[in-house]
Amino acid sequence: MKTQLIGLNPSRRSVLKGIAGSGAALAAGALPGFVQAQSSAPIKLGFQLHRTGIGAAYGRWYERTTQAALKVLNEAGGINGRPVEIVFEDDGTDPKRGAEVVEKLASQHGVDAIFGPLFSHVVIGSAPRAGELKVPYLVCSEGFHVASGMLNRWTLQPGITDVKAQVRAMAPWVAANLGKKVTMVFPDYAFGYDHRDAFSAAMKEQGGEVIALIAIPPTETSYTRYLPQIPAETEVLYHVMVGPGVLTFVKELGEFYGSGAKPHLFGFIDSLEAVDIASPGLEFLEGSHFWEGHNRMQQADASEHEIFYRAAVGVDANGASLADPSDIATYAHMFSTWETLFVIKAGMEAAAYQGVADRQKLVEAIEAMTAMPHSREHPQGDKVFNGKTHQVFGHQFISEVVGGKLLRVHTTSLEDGAYPDAVDYTTQSF
Amino acid sequence: MDFGPFLLLAVMEGLVAAAVLALTAVGLSLVFGVMRVVNVAHGEFFMLGAVSAWFVTHWLPGPPAFGFALALILSPLLVALVAAAADVLVLKRLNYQPQATIVATIGLLYILQQAALSLYGPEARPVAAPFTLAIQFPWFGYSGYKLAVVAAAAVILTGVWLVMTRSRVGLVMRATQIDRDTAQAFGINVDRVYAGVFAFGAALAAVAAVLIVPIRQAHYLMGGDPLLLSFIVVIIGGLGRLRGTVVAALLIGLSDGVVSMFFSPTLAKILATLLVALVLVFRPQGLFGQRAG
Numbered sequence: 001m002k003t004q005l006i007g008l009n010p011s012r013r014s015v016l017k018g019i020a021g022s023g024a025a026l027a028a029g030a031l032p033g034f035v036q037a038q039s040s041a042p043i044k045l046g047f048q049l050h051r052t053g054i055g056a057a058y059g060r061w062y063e064r065t066t067q068a069a070l071k072v073l074n075e076a077g078g079i080n081g082r083p084v085e086i087v088f089e090d091d092g093t094d095p096k097r098g099a100e101v102v103e104k105l106a107s108q109h110g111v112d113a114i115f116g117p118l119f120s121h122v123v124i125g126s127a128p129r130a131g132e133l134k135v136p137y138l139v140c141s142e143g144f145h146v147a148s149g150m151l152n153r154w155t156l157q158p159g160i161t162d163v164k165a166q167v168r169a170m171a172p173w174v175a176a177n178l179g180k181k182v183t184m185v186f187p188d189y190a191f192g193y194d195h196r197d198a199f200s201a202a203m204k205e206q207g208g209e210v211i212a213l214i215a216i217p218p219t220e221t222s223y224t225r226y227l228p229q230i231p232a233e234t235e236v237l238y239h240v241m242v243g244p245g246v247l248t249f250v251k252e253l254g255e256f257y258g259s260g261a262k263p264h265l266f267g268f269i270d271s272l273e274a275v276d277i278a279s280p281g282l283e284f285l286e287g288s289h290f291w292e293g294h295n296r297m298q299q300a301d302a303s304e305h306e307i308f309y310r311a312a313v314g315v316d317a318n319g320a321s322l323a324d325p326s327d328i329a330t331y332a333h334m335f336s337t338w339e340t341l342f343v344i345k346a347g348m349e350a351a352a353y354q355g356v357a358d359r360q361k362l363v364e365a366i367e368a369m370t371a372m373p374h375s376r377e378h379p380q381g382d383k384v385f386n387g388k389t390h391q392v393f394g395h396q397f398i399s400e401v402v403g404g405k406l407l408r409v410h411t412t413s414l415e416d417g418a419y420p421d422a423v424d425y426t427t428q429s430f
Numbered sequence: 431m432d433f434g435p436f437l438l439l440a441v442m443e444g445l446v447a448a449a450v451l452a453l454t455a456v457g458l459s460l461v462f463g464v465m466r467v468v469n470v471a472h473g474e475f476f477m478l479g480a481v482s483a484w485f486v487t488h489w490l491p492g493p494p495a496f497g498f499a500l501a502l503i504l505s506p507l508l509v510a511l512v513a514a515a516a517d518v519l520v521l522k523r524l525n526y527q528p529q530a531t532i533v534a535t536i537g538l539l540y541i542l543q544q545a546a547l548s549l550y551g552p553e554a555r556p557v558a559a560p561f562t563l564a565i566q567f568p569w570f571g572y573s574g575y576k577l578a579v580v581a582a583a584a585v586i587l588t589g590v591w592l593v594m595t596r597s598r599v600g601l602v603m604r605a606t607q608i609d610r611d612t613a614q615a616f617g618i619n620v621d622r623v624y625a626g627v628f629a630f631g632a633a634l635a636a637v638a639a640v641l642i643v644p645i646r647q648a649h650y651l652m653g654g655d656p657l658l659l660s661f662i663v664v665i666i667g668g669l670g671r672l673r674g675t676v677v678a679a680l681l682i683g684l685s686d687g688v689v690s691m692f693f694s695p696t697l698a699k700i701l702a703t704l705l706v707a708l709v710l711v712f713r714p715q716g717l718f719g720q721r722a723g
Contacts, residue, residue: 053651056552217695221646221655225443225691228436228570244554244649258564258571280558 039354042083045344046105046114047337048126053093054218054243055119057274061330062116062140062337063088068313069338072376079345080353087111095125102126106135112348112356115159115340116140118333119242120190127151134430136363138344140336142166142293144194147391149423153430156366156390159340160293160333161383163194165417169396170266170291171202173410178264178289179235180208185226186240188215195240195268210238218243223252230263240268247275254284265289269296269399269406273330276320278404285401289409292397294380296331297406309338309379335380342377343369360430367426384414388424393417435569436691444687446576446645449583450638452679454656455663456590456672457634463670464607464627467526470535472635473657474542475513479505479636480557480648481550487557494558498644501557505640506633512542513632517625526624539653546650559644579641586637587676594672603627607670662706668719677718 047066050059070086078084087109091098098117105111113136117123120143127145130137131152139146139157144164146157174182182203186192192215200210214229223245230237241249250271265288277285295302296319298310313334314322321327343366351358351365367387374382383394396417398410458472482505487497516538524530563574594600605613606623614620635656639648646652659682667678682702689698709717 052547052552057554060553220695221652222443222447225440225687225695228439228691244647244651247554247556248646252573255564255571255573258566260566260569260571274553279556280562 040082042085043079043348043353044109044111045084045086045341046102046109046111047086047088047116048091048098048101048105048114048122049088049116050093050118050122051088051090053091055093055122056244058118058330058333059090059093061274061334062118065313065334066116066337066341069341072312073341073345079348084345091117091122091126093119093122095121098122098126099129102129102135102137103133106130106133110356111135112353112359113138113344113362115344116337118142120145120194123155124150124190127155130154134359136359136366138340138366140333140340141191142194142333143191144198145190147386147389147422149389149425151390153425153428154363156363158343158366158369158385158390158392159338160336160392161394161396161417162391163191164198164419165391165393166291166293166396167195167199168202168419169412169417170398171199171206171208172416173398173412174236174238174266175203175206175208178266180206181233181235182208182210182238183212183214183230183234183236183263184210184238184240185214185216185230186238187218187242189218191242192218192240195238199238216241216249219245221245221248223249224256227253227256234263236266237263238266239271241271242273246271246273247279250275250285251279251281254281257284267291269293269332273332274328276326276328277401277406286404288401290399290401290406291332292399292406292408293332294335295397295399295406295408296329299408303374303379305374305376305379308376309335313338339372339378339380339383343372346377363430386421388426389421390425432569435567437688438567439570439572440688440691441684442572442576442687443691444684445580446683447686448680448683449580450642451656451659451663451683452587452676453583453638453641454635455660455667455675455679456587457631457638458660459664459667459670459672459675460603460634461628461631462664463672464603465521465526465624466528467521467531467628468528468535469628469631470532470657471516471538471542472535472631472660473653473655474539474546475509475632475653476635476639476656477546477648477650477653478509478512478542479639480643480646480652481546481650482508482636483640483643484550484555484557484648488555495560498557498560498640502637502640506636509636510629510633514625514629517628521628522621522624543650543653550648550650552650554647554649556647557643573645575644579645582641583638586634590634591672599626659702662702665706666709666717668716671716671718674716674718678716 049063074083089101089105091101102114105114115138117139118141120141123139123141123143124145127137131154137155140159142160142163144162145151146155147162184196186195196213203210212231214226216226267290269290269292298317315329316322319329319331347362347366351361353362369385372378372383381395383392385392393414396412397408399406400409454476458469461467461469483501486501486504490497520534521531524534559575565572565574602618602623605618606620610620663678663682664675667674686698689701
């Protein structure tokens, strides 16, 4: 058999000419957005993604949000004038694979920094490996494990407020508006324990009381059997659930109470992330309240930054994908990947970052950060970063379900969630 | 909540679990009884039933009841086809050797699971129930659809029992189960019986999944739990025993419902697994099986 390449019979000379020509074109500014820095090689970041496993709904949107942020970042000239690329690696929402992904990104891809994981058991399982490999590991997990001192100098959380501060900020409002006798339903692993511990303590400070704790495994598929444990004298049912069964959880909660009397429902929107609030069987949520880290539905007073961010990621005013209205975003959490990418940019520029040898300088530059104003880079709102605890603190929102829409009724201040530092990572060695 | 209503809710939840479990386990038991194949991929046939139900209802406009009814017919058919193909292409070529078929069905498990992940995606997607009926007791509310699942499972299991005991197809299956060589000598096409039984067993798992998918969502990892529980039920009931399997499913389902509600779901799983261990030690033929002669 003879292969004929039609009109394509290059000689060695013409190929060399072509390469030289395109090289010259590149040097002459074929990429006008990137001014020449000392090295013009792309900055390579690794993203530890929950593409499959129980975190898949978050993973889908974390990837979209990060791609959107990357586009905005590169169009504005990249980092230090260098283009940025991101390598996405799936960890299956599994702690063991998480550590392997960190290893692969750092050793095989040679990335400058790793960011993006959400589920706390994956973060806790992966962070030690990042510390051993001495690669900056920027998590988007909300867990108190960063600020509690459980992790290491290389692990930071600059994109989202931790659970402890979130629930401390919720407690005064819940106690004042909904009731003081609370039953908590939460997932039976690290993330859920942060809710349990921090909210129980915060409620006590408000003169309230948590009267029952119901832990449910995050892989559970059937929830009705847990619900009779809710004491009848409960005034507020505090619910937070994750995993593929969240819709079943909320539906069975509705079925369980039916048309009978029920406590005030206060949920973390995690119980409803990626779920359409207009789904059949969820009508009972009308009038109930939710914590939102970022308002899923566009509010009347949305800022220009928020509107820009929503459009860039491709989310409509209801919090669904512009391409498919049944594809609901994990809007209350996914801003963290966007903001983390821009923190990396700011950190690398402050550290005059050149290459992997400067990884330590990047961590030190982020530790030096304090105020992060509300901006295109921080569309969720203004924040304050605590370099000692490696944790950022921002405003939280409480929304009420009114006519099937989530309307913001309260915004917390940064002081509402404040708590004393539990660690000073800057005193630890690299 | 008072003890009475508490128990009522526990029993209803247990019945729903038992109904789905009975359907799934009967399929597994049938395959083992007739073919002596331990089908580790049985849970994936369950998953495939739920996932295909989502595709059917998603692509079919019109009232949910219509799409659901169609899914109840099409999904088991599709799963049966996949299973029959797996039998002809893989298991038959291994001459149904017990060890080889275990390894082969483990491979099948991963192929089906990863195929679902690639073609359907990692999301849990809901399927609308054919009807919504909220039953309000004085102490709590309950979904009428869940009770309909119990009734539907009872009807289908009765149908399976009739087929096995009253029809020619059932006679041929039982003959093959009792003595494969003699059945072949009497002109029964054993290859076809095997393919048919494997397909039928998988279809039963798919029916169970279509019934449950409006309550839970279709998810590519949903096959694990039904597989484990089906094995527990089949071992307790006696491998290959239809009636024993149904009774064991009721036992495990109800005890799971009651124990997990009054104590904890983890304890229910511990007890079920402990029961399997005890049965294997003291009555290896199962609670309802006869000692092999």
